[in-house]
Amino acid sequence: MECVRSGVLDLQCSAEFSGKSGSTRSCGKASCYANFAGSTKYEQNLHSKVKPWVLSASGTSSFVHRSPVLKHRHNLVVRSTSADVCTTFDENINGVSSHAVEDKVGVLLLNLGGPETLNDVQPFLFNLFADPDIIRLPRLFRFLQRPLAKLISTFRAPKSKEGYASIGGGSPLRRITDDQANALKVALKKKNLEADIYVGMRYWYPFTEEAINQIKKDKITKLVVLPLYPQYSISTSGSSIRVLQNIVKEDPYFAGLPISIIESWYQREGYVKSMADLIENELSIFSTPEEVMIFFSAHGVPLTYVKDAGDPYRDQMEDCIALIMEELRSRGTLNDHTLAYQSRVGPVQWLKPYTDEVLVELGQKGVKSLLAVPVSFVSEHIETLEEIDMEYKELALESGIENWGRVPALGCTSSFISDLADAVVEALPSASAIATRKAIDTDPDMDMMHSLTKMFFGSILAFLLLLSPRLILAVRNTLR
Numbered sequence: 001m002e003c004v005r006s007g008v009l010d011l012q013c014s015a016e017f018s019g020k021s022g023s024t025r026s027c028g029k030a031s032c033y034a035n036f037a038g039s040t041k042y043e044q045n046l047h048s049k050v051k052p053w054v055l056s057a058s059g060t061s062s063f064v065h066r067s068p069v070l071k072h073r074h075n076l077v078v079r080s081t082s083a084d085v086c087t088t089f090d091e092n093i094n095g096v097s098s099h100a101v102e103d104k105v106g107v108l109l110l111n112l113g114g115p116e117t118l119n120d121v122q123p124f125l126f127n128l129f130a131d132p133d134i135i136r137l138p139r140l141f142r143f144l145q146r147p148l149a150k151l152i153s154t155f156r157a158p159k160s161k162e163g164y165a166s167i168g169g170g171s172p173l174r175r176i177t178d179d180q181a182n183a184l185k186v187a188l189k190k191k192n193l194e195a196d197i198y199v200g201m202r203y204w205y206p207f208t209e210e211a212i213n214q215i216k217k218d219k220i221t222k223l224v225v226l227p228l229y230p231q232y233s234i235s236t237s238g239s240s241i242r243v244l245q246n247i248v249k250e251d252p253y254f255a256g257l258p259i260s261i262i263e264s265w266y267q268r269e270g271y272v273k274s275m276a277d278l279i280e281n282e283l284s285i286f287s288t289p290e291e292v293m294i295f296f297s298a299h300g301v302p303l304t305y306v307k308d309a310g311d312p313y314r315d316q317m318e319d320c321i322a323l324i325m326e327e328l329r330s331r332g333t334l335n336d337h338t339l340a341y342q343s344r345v346g347p348v349q350w351l352k353p354y355t356d357e358v359l360v361e362l363g364q365k366g367v368k369s370l371l372a373v374p375v376s377f378v379s380e381h382i383e384t385l386e387e388i389d390m391e392y393k394e395l396a397l398e399s400g401i402e403n404w405g406r407v408p409a410l411g412c413t414s415s416f417i418s419d420l421a422d423a424v425v426e427a428l429p430s431a432s433a434i435a436t437r438k439a440i441d442t443d444p445d446m447d448m449m450h451s452l453t454k455m456f457f458g459s460i461l462a463f464l465l466l467l468s469p470r471l472i473l474a475v476r477n478t479l480r
């Protein structure tokens with residue numbers, strides 16, 4: 001059992017939810033509380049070195065995470081109200097003692113999904129662009145979402161198809177995620193937890209809705225939700241969690257089901273160490289490993305996500321890289337490193353620096369050996385197999401880099417899967433019914449703005465309609 005006296009702590013049984021209309025709810029233990037809120041902006045508290053950030057947006061439950069310099073041992077690192085309260089989930093980890101024996105535990109793995117054949121590409125892209133967390137239109141223009149998705153997916157499909165054709169005619173994501181699900185089941189069993197694992201994809205089969213239906217049919221009594229993205233973004237985990245919450249709102253079974261959502265887990269020791277292992281392995285293949293530039297390439301998001309909507313993605317990515325490098329340094333690997341963002345789509349500005357531009361710069365600066373490390377996703381996919389392995393490799397070699405390597409995705413690496421299993425076991429005791437979490441996704445300010453905007457445009461429309469016969473007459477008169 002560990003004690004918390006000041007800011008940096010491991011894991012407490014309290015989860016704090018912040019916002020304007022917070023309420024307090026006891027979670028069963030004397031020291032536990034959860035303060036729920038409803039703000040649509042992701043509130044970040046970045047003034048301390050240890051950055052706790054609070055998620056309380058539409059589509060998320062709201063755990064406070066602390067990240068970088070913390071002892072990265074647990075997935076849910078939350079703040080205690082009282083410095084004297086000392087409870088951690090460590091007590092429960094091995095024996096899995098905190099859930100009733102008769103509980104039927106389910107684990108829902110959330111992922112993106114990918115087209116399995118070339119014919120799937122356009123409808124897959126349609127689903128992706130129809131997601132309001134991917135193309136964020138102002139509410140007033142939401143009615144344009146689907147026509148726009150149709151247009152963009154039709155235009156993009158030929159380019160995407162070429163990409164999928166070059167990696168064998170489809171995405172490997174479903175197969176790899178199924179393998180991870182099977183491996184997780186075995187790992188959980190080894191830790192004395194029998195659980196059914198479900199895969200819910202956001203944009204292709206098996207859709208999240210299908211997984212949810214199965215969970216209900218199987219009468220699961222406790223659910224842990226684990227997005228397969230180490231870092232949280234509105235566009236990835238956030239979008240999938242929003243789908244889940246919409247279903248939960250409508251369905252009394254899910255409204256009463258104790259659910260625990262692991263929103264990000266890049267800070268876990270097992271993940272960080274597994275990444276460091278992979279990097280060390282690949283470095284050792286170079287003839288002069290110490291001269292290799294470690295090049296982290298993360299999937300980008302449009303800059304507005306971070307700047308305007310408060311997406312914690314960039315902060316988490318930077319923390320994640322810092323933790324991996326810290327781990328490598330502690331093992332005596334002192335290579336230079338850099339982080340850049342790949343895979344931008346469309347005309348808007350995305351997170352910088354861009355991978356392609358940095359590769360050219362590094363070549364020009366005389367870097368001769370480079371190890372690419374994809375860091376925002378744990379399976380091989382089109383952006384590792386095509387974009388990094390083909391496009392970026394070619395660009396790097398053209399730019400003067402002579403020795404190229406790439407770290408494989410974690411996939412079913414056993415230390416990684418075992419750590420995911422620990423994350424599930426640790427999250428289980430905090431499962432609670434989402435229905436009791438008040439006003440998760442209603443922001444009074446936003447609702448007020450929405451109503452006012454509607455009223456404003458509605459009045460203009462009514463005014464014009466009232467005036468229209470007179471206007472028509474006036475126009476006629478002037479034309480005569």
Ligand SMILES: C=CC1=C(C)c2cc3[nH]c(cc4nc(cc5[nH]c(cc1n2)c(C)c5CCC(=O)O)C(CCC(=O)O)=C4C)c(C)c3C=C
Nearest residue numbers: 114115134160171233235236299300301345376377381382
């Ligand atoms: C953390 C990972 C990802 C983030 C963040 C992300 C944001 C994001 N993506 C698009 C547009 C596209 N993504 C596409 C494929 C794709 N995206 C991710 C991951 C993240 N996306 C993965 C793993 C994949 C590959 C799936 C596969 O089939 O292997 C695609 C389709 C492929 C293509 O045409 O390039 C698009 C389009 C946006 C707009 C966005 C943030 C707003």
Ligand SMILES: [Fe+2]
Nearest residue numbers: 112299300343
């Ligand atoms: Fe993407």
